[in-house]
Amino acid sequence: MLPKRYRPVNWIDGMKVSKEHFIATNHYLSHTIREVRAVDLTPYSFGLCAVGSQDDALLADIQAAPDRGLHVAVGRCRAVTSDGSFIDINEENALQNDLSLPQLLSEYRLEGDQKFGIVLSVNLFDMHPVGEPDMEEIPPRHPFVDATYHISAVPLTTVQPKQWTGPHLMIAQCALENGEVRILSDFIPASSSINSHAGLREWHHKFGEAMGGMETCSYRIIQKIKNKSQKNTLSESVQSLAERLVDTISRSSLEYRWQLPNDPPIRMLTTVLNIAKAIQTELECLTSREKEELLNYLAEWAEETPGQMQSNLNALVKMSYVHVDSLPLLRAIESFFELWATLFNKLSQLEFIGKRKGQQVFIVESPVHDPPSPEKPGSRWSPI
Template identity: 30%
Template sequence: MILPRKYLPINWTGSMKFSEAHFIENEQSIYDAIRDTISISINTYNYGVLPPFLGQNRSIDIQINQRSGSDQFVQIVLNGLNAVTSGGLRISINPKYDSEAVMYTHSFAAEAFSGTNDEQIFDVVLRVIPEERVPVGDPDPEEVPPRVPYVGPKYVLNVLPANQGNSDGATHLTVGRIIRHGDQFLIDENYIPPCTAVISHPILLQYYRNFGDALSTLQADSLKIIAKIQLRHQHPGLSGTINMLCRELLSYIADIQFEYQNMVRHQPPIVMIGCFSTLASRLLVVVNCFSTVEREELLNYFYQWIDVTPGNFGRVLAQCAGIIYQHQNSYESIDSIAKFLDMLGVVWKRLSTLEYIGQRKDNIVITEQSEMRQSSSGIRQKWKTID
């Protein structure tokens, strides 16, 4: 979000009288110039929580607790945060320099409960006020007179109803989410704040690894399925459509493998989400290119073995392919991808374990009954021979 400069450099002249205000204004102009430079490269999907510092495993440390003995009060403690707002303002809450965490106690007593199904969602929003200088750090005992050595911007926490107002403006950042169930208040463990990279948040990083494992499994299962088709020289009909899907899947994985392994985790979450939304789009296009008879046969075959209804299969693909990314709430997009990969993984795993592609469940029943009759006949024959 590009904003106009608010502070300009001081016009220093040799004969002017200096004052404290001049130095503060000059400092503000420097900070504003830095903010302006940062904001030029920021767009709607690359601001938020930054990657952890070297040697640390997380960039945000927030606690949300309901105060004991008071049903309508929630205490929020932000112990640490390394982030940048959409307007280019750096947020650096570091216990090393900040003797106290940013704290806020919110009362819900005056707010009317308007949730459905006994639930209401609130965003925890952090506001940065760079003009207000807050002393930070430990005083030097040898300095006379004693003073706090450094200053930082003022940070203010607030709680707002979700999706109301500009909670992620140039000076704001959503850092958490509270779910209200009647008189109980819980932190939304699935909420992922806006992040500049996948490695910025532990939940994003875990999904990145899980999705990568899912791709590897799908790749291996696709190769097994194609090998079964080629072994029996099956190409027309059902085996042909499944073969096309597997080859499309393998081709796409090969296209993104290097980028996913080496680059995606250092990029904004939208890049990771785009990888799998595109995969769903390509598979959906292939399925829709089949004739009506081929498509119905394919989806009914999946339903026969995996209990995935034709409507559900197409709906999950379409939802993942049509994702509208929201940087303030990336979990919804990630959840759609997780459902898509889970469904695809179950289908492909089952196909890879079949004796051949096109095998029907009723064939297995007939074969088992035939083997049982042959086994019983063989046993009787052996007893007759011994007699």
């Protein structure tokens, strides 16, 4: 269903003017601003907006209440919804609401354990008066108007995250498990930039540290192979993999540190997933024998099975990005770095690439004798 279209008022001389005309003009301006803002939005750029200070764009307190209820209080929220509606909540218009999860289950005819999304909605065309009245103005009135905000909860089984549109923003999630309410504190709402949310800034720092560690270890592995002058299929495969990772990470490292904090989260996730894609590409470029040899060697030091390593890598590359709930993908990337960053750190500390786990390296010392000096040639007889 398309949103209602508001048109400008046709002002003419001598017309009878009422407050409805000014309200209609205000609605037209709000509608136009919303439409212009929506033109620049993508399915991956709406959400929380970074404020000028160090404060987060969202400040919400969500607590479990008696009888499987929720108490939601929003003290700050600065965001743009997917349709371009602007949410601006601060200490002057903070709002709160009490929600009953059993009542929601009854309304949606659901049973058992469920997950719920806490949704903040805005109606730019339902204004209500706000502000402290001027005591010298007769009759007294509130000097300003503000948009109407509403807090609600919706079962996640009834919504399609990829089709999340309209003047709504999911700001939190909770779960009803075994009759108890649990707040999912690590949930990250849709955000227009990484700097908009503290959780995204932490993920950005964590992934940056992991990328830097893998790059350093790759340098060491390459230098180790070259210094040892190793010439075998396994060492060549490891060197090629390390060189591809160095190339992939070095191309994006500066952009990752300088530009990505001000970009949508999908830019960060694309950058780090390119590392997994580089590993997958390198494996596919090997022959079947080289690939099997390399995977067996990597799995030995990673304490995983070769098949599991490859299947996890392929599954990660195929995962979809969901802007309104990016946490599953963030956790999958975290598991990827935990495995591969640790693996490359181990390889960089080996005496030589190709050493097997548990293999002892023996160094046999033997005295080195100076080579015998060449005998001086006998002097030729000379009558002189």
